[in-house]
Structure formats: C-alpha cells, structure tokens
Amino acid sequence: MNYNQNNIFAKILRKEIPCQKIFENDYVLSFYDINPQKKIHALVIPKGNYINLDDFNNRASDREIIALCKGITEVSKILGISTDKGKGYRALTNLDEHGGQEVQHLHFHIFGGEKIGRMVE
Numbered sequence: 001m002n003y004n005q006n007n008i009f010a011k012i013l014r015k016e017i018p019c020q021k022i023f024e025n026d027y028v029l030s031f032y033d034i035n036p037q038k039k040i041h042a043l044v045i046p047k048g049n050y051i052n053l054d055d056f057n058n059r060a061s062d063r064e065i066i067a068l069c070k071g072i073t074e075v076s077k078i079l080g081i082s083t084d085k086g087k088g089y090r091a092l093t094n095l096d097e098h099g100g101q102e103v104q105h106l107h108f109h110i111f112g113g114e115k116i117g118r119m120v121e
C-alpha cells in the first residue's frame with residue numbers, strides 16, 4: 001500500500017484543514033480527536049508520511065522514532081494525565097484492516113481523564 005497524500009491527517013499537516021492543536025515540534029503534531037471516545041481523547045502523529053506503525057518502524061529514522069515515542073509522554077504531561085503528574089492514560093494505535101484503522105496516516109490515540117476500561121471489546 002502506498003501513502004495517500006489525501007488522507008485527513010495529511011491535510012491537517014499541510015494546514016488545509018484546522019485542528020485543535022495540543023503540541024508540535026519538528027517531528028510530531030498532537031491535536032484533539034474530533035469525535036472523542038473518552039473525557040480526554042488526543043491524537044499524536046508523526047509529521048512524516050507513514051501509513052501505520054509497521055511502515056513507520058520500517059522506514060523512519062531513529063530520530064523520528066524517538067521523537068514520536070517521547071511526544072506521547074510530552075502530550076500526556078501537557079494534558080495532566082502523565083504517570084508523574086496525573087493518573088495515567090492509554091496510548092494505542094490501530095493498524096490496517098484487522099486493527100480497525102480508518103485514517104491511513106500513523107496516529108496514536110491518547111485516552112485519559114477517567115478510567116478507560118476494558119482493553120478489547
């Protein structure tokens with residue numbers, strides 16, 4: 001599968017559509033999910049064109065991988081849900097058809113602000 005430049009997160013990265021930004025640096029953008037599933041529901045995405053976590057780990061530089069990983073913790077601190085400042089959260093990413101991925105640009109969901117509940121329905 002090739003990366004589709006017309007996916008919604010690519011449009012957000014190109015600033016063609018707006019987002020409710022939480023955090024940004026050279027490698028990562030974080031914004032609130034438009035359809036929150038929990039009290040706090042944020043997304044963390046790499047700025048590079050990667051379809052999913054496997055694609056990212058296969059092609060991204062170590063610097064990009066470290067930045068995304070650290071970006072998740074950075075966002076959790078900003079949101080007050082990190083393990084040092086808050087009560088914790090769930091970070092998850094869906095991959096492809098069986099994972100239930102809808103947007104074909106790698107994103108981590110950050111759920112928090114309340115107990116998240118069962119891991120899999």
Ligand code: AMP
Nearest residue numbers: 008019032033034035094100101102103
């Ligand atoms: P997934 O099913 O893992 O691909 O999740 C895609 C997520 O993107 C869903 O939770 C959507 O609510 C969210 N989403 C779709 N469009 C937007 C948007 N324009 N801004 C923020 N979140 C979005």
